[in-house]
Amino acid sequence: MTSASTDTPAAAGASGAPDVSGAADISGASGAAEYLRLDEQYGAHNYHPLPVVIAEADGARVTDVDGRHYLDFLAGYSALNFGHRHPRLVAAATEQLGRVTLTSRAFHHDQFGPFCRELAELTGTERVLPMNSGAEAVESAIKIARKWAYEVKGVPAEQAEIVVAGGGFHGRTTTIVSFSTDESARGGFGPFTPGFRITPYGDAAAVEAAISERTAAVLVEPLQGEAGVVVPPEGYLKAVRRSCDEHGALLIADEIQSGLGRTGELLACEHEGVRADLYTLGKALGGGILPVSAVVGRDDVLGVLRPGEHGSTFGGNPLACAVGREVVAMLATGEFQRRSRELGAHLHARLGELVGRGVTEVRGRGLWAGVQLAPGGPTGREVSEALAARGVLCKETQDTTLRIAPPLVIGRDELDTGLDAISEVLHQE
Template identity: 70%
Template sequence: MIDDMLRTPEAIRDAERWTAHNYHPLPVVVSSAEGSWLTDVDGRRYLDCLAGYSALNFGHRHPTLIAAAHAQLDRLTLTSRAFIHDQFADFCRELAELCRKDLVLPMNTGAEAVETGIKVARKWGYQVKGVAPGQANIVVAEGNFHGRTTTIVSFSTDPDARADFGPYTPGFTVVPYGDLAALAAAIDENTVAVLLEPIQGEQGVVVPPEGYLPGVRRVCTERNVLFIADEIQSGLGRTGDTFACDHEGVTPDMYLLGKALGGGIVPVSAVAANVDVLGVLRPGQHGSTFGGNPLACAVATEVVRLLATGEFQRRSTELGARLHAGLRSLVGRGLLAVRGRGLWAGLDIDPTLMSGREACERLAERGVLAKDTHGATIRLAPPLVITEEEIDHAVAQLAAVLAG
């Protein structure tokens, strides 16, 4: 079906021939992009409603970010952390200020940020809280998605992510997402942290009940446990605030950031916390060859400066309201439910009509790209530079798909 719209399916066959099948991409071969739009090898344009799982919050090839990357490429790209480079301090300071924290530790990928958060929390537990050696545990939520390393999949509840990758790393307790009583009951004298997504992205853009995040903050404070917020997908303007936690006035002890921090150009992640937490690290105890490299810092500093204007948070709030209003009009017309916040939505399609994969294939035929998850659910996360007209176009194409 969808092969008919491509005149060069050999590019897809070649990709499948030479690549391990860890993804199941839509059969679209992209060759260029600008703003909210992608162009394939045959010149057909697609409205990008995935934005690289939020890595492209500022759209494709944002001119400010591209200019920063070009300028840095002409000067210096890598030193390793064996030396200090001239982009490092500005990035760390400006990101720390955005997060309202003392310190920043730059890494590369979101999974690295999560691994860093886990290591720091355990070290804090032993050195500051006084947990017995080797006994630290971290409370996490069902339906979580924090990455794909061996340690992280050890506490995943997704069989596809977890099965056949054992033996698994101990030290994690899984509780239902949104259940404050269960979370509080799981904390004991050896608990060093609670690790949560303020909104669960991979699970289908699941927003927790009102009051849940403030309750988690209160329980963590009362029980001397770190609250770690994984804002890798939800942060940096996606939900209409700088961080998803901001919607309920909650400040975690540690932010885990990534994806949009690299501006869609380079992989950049970071952990932000105060000195009483991140200060437990000493030289040689944790690091990364490419973490905080000059090119990454140059681009990410401009990302932080774009966010500091508040423009993209406002766009997400205003345009997100338009997106959700349009999507809610389709409930009962092929959609069972709509969830989300800002320019981020999870849509449950009536499974008697089609699967999420089928819906995404049909949307692609109509020039709109989105991503399915967990059967009949699809996610929309367009770049924050999307326009009102483009939002209306995406909703209209979805309506046409649902109408058959």
Template identity: 70%
Template sequence: MAAAEAHSAHNYHPLPVVVGTAEGAWMTDVDGRRYLDMLAGYSALNFGHGNRRLLDAARAQLDRVTLTSRAFHHDRFAAFCTELAELCGMEMVLPMNTGAEAVETAVKTARKWGYRVKGVPDGRAKIVVADGNFHGRTTTIISFSTDPEARADFGPYTPGFTVVPYGDLAAMEAAVDEDTVAVLIEPIQGEAGVLVPPPGYLAGVRRLTAERGVLFIADEIQSGLGRTGATFACEHEGVVPDMYVLGKALGGGVVPVSAVVSSAEVLGVFRPGEHGSTFGGNPLACAVGLEVIAMLRTGEFQQRAAELGDHLHHELNLLTGGGAVTGVRGRGLWAGVDIDPALGTGREISERLMARGVLVKDTHGSTIRIAPPLVVSKDDLDWGLAQLRAVLRG
């Protein structure tokens, strides 16, 4: 740990554990101590560590070809785009690597669509976003962040964004005008503490954007691909956006894979040379992504997240009666738990859980996030919750 701290930039503050191996929902440190992973790489590990199907798909592709760049076709690309589009009920896919790249791609797509299709005057395109958002850390994305930690000292900032309160449909309606090309929101805000919007909010956003001729962009990088008990969090309100932004779990915890998925009208605005990525849609990424799609098609992981998620939230809500837990939010195998600040900060609670063999991550104040891999067993989940109860008792 000391060497890592000495020779790497301090842009993270990890818990003091050094992972050596991992399997399923468990990680083992270099000293042989096992920990229950209750974070799952912020949903990048929805299918668990070392998932055999995903590793086999990656190994098979490693022996064939790993990278061509988009200068050439390769034999996994068409299948990946076709099957991901079908999973999303869309027509076109633009593959990238990281979630932030996918969000940047969505922003560029919306602006170009606004100018070429909607007819917004050049340079005036606006995108409405929600406060408390977390869409990544590029210069453009932090320009519309309301988190001082992510934003401060990185200006000048990119214009063209209007921030409204999350969950406030009236505020969003007031913000959308003739120059608005898109509304970009997380169906559930992860970094903000797993905030679920009020019932009807997503459906209201869908109605508003359809009526005003504005794109509804759903950032499902953390919430999508099974985490909430459905393939997409938008499904809980019967909503289909104009564009999905996907990442994290799409790479199965093996390689970084992200994508923007939309209609031919929207993604069809791009011409060769206008956007791209050397590694976006590479053969190895497509091979792993195809296996992820095949696993999601069975519905098994969505069902596990729904059933175990009901159990998780039932148990967490029982903790709110004693005062140690002041609030619980979330959906599926995803929860934000607000701890009484008198018991410690979120970081301190995370450290105490680590000492008991459970790994979680804090967010603002005294809030911790719980998001185990979807392959976690009920017994292991209950064991992790027992450690949380022990920590709260002091």
């Protein structure tokens, strides 16, 4: 399956690499300027977006307010795994919009039970807690793990600990940034929530050493996205699973970015044959249409929740469930996982050719890559701006890594067009 158009992006033919000084060409003296002014004047400055004002989108392509076309190589940080406005997802949302969109959980509705069953069957789990944002799913998993520790494991009240990994990204709520090692996420937001022990990502021995009789769970990303698409050493997840089993702790896998087909498997844990006790899902679960997240996992763990102890007015609403059900149906075919594997192999092969030419390393799995830029060269921001001037949209992370994650519906020709632009920008004689 490809996105609707195979035309070359309007700006993709620009040349002059490795010159990355063309950022001003993105917005230009155009209709975008007023939108950028309004954003600057009235919007909170919690993001530093590229000066591209998107007005329309379809498949793997977007169009700005001045009619310039771009390839989307970021896919909403995996929220757009199925591309922009996928016809099946739009149809599911449209049909549900004509029926009922919100009931709150004060009442039952006809989409909730089927959604929970279908998502549980897809993921091989037993129970589902629908929420909205990814951060809400992680917060929910933390609460559940603590409650399980007190009621089932027998940890003394208020003493439960959760072991986490440095460099991780799980959201931006106060509790979650309490165990972030990114000072830009933490600075000025304390005091912080206690109860977390931080270990180096990929260090299974450190996890084993950190676990105690008070440990409720180990929370880890199978691949770290915000850290630069970091793949852990082979055997890390298996060793963490073994430590959890030996010490009676839960394993929570944050698959909000890595799950639902992004890495070539339904869940990234499958690359090591590991099963978690709880998974947090989000982003792609809403099909790029609305926020949908969930905690899925063991019945005896999620079963510690009782009426009144946790909830969300919008969590599991009819519209979210209808879209989520269609996402589940699409993933159940295996088509998108296969596309990620096949196109991902091509992506990594071509990016690998850039090592030594402005790039020191390429990491990732499936249609997800972190391109580590060479010291002394252009920054990730400069490369992102130069690519936007060539009609390709992606974004830096950690200043020196280019994060590439096209929609899984992208065509091979579109993928090559974007990779050609990346090669132009990064090529150094």
